[in-house]
Amino acid sequence: MKKEIICTVCPRGCHIDVIGEGETVTSVEGYGCKRGLEYASQEFTHPVRILTTTVKIAGIPGDLLTVRSAAPLPKEKLFDCMEVIRKVEVSAPVKRYDVIVENICETGIDMVATKSIL
Incomplete structure (x- = not known):
């Protein structure tokens, strides 16, 4: 091939x-x-990608928190990871690099916040 x-x-x-x-x-x-x-x-x-996306913030309609994978994820797992992430809602306060989703889709990789919200 x-x-x-x-x-x-x-x-x-x-x-x-x-x-x-x-x-x-x-x-x-x-x-x-x-x-x-x-x-x-x-x-x-074995293609891999950093996944960058957003999650909802509880109590603040329309506002989103940016998150990213702490390491590259297998490309074939990206859609599965997005299915998990779209159900996540965080509550303030959140500090930059806080783990938002631990061991996403059993990859051993965490999704972390990219900014702080108070």
């Missing part, structure tokens, strides 16, 4: 061609640096 990946590690945006099957990468071409090689290999075998 061949997959073209646009590298996002640096501003160059290299177009990298990765060839492989499943968890095995057999060829990587078009990368401009070692970080691009590592990124393309990981993106082919």
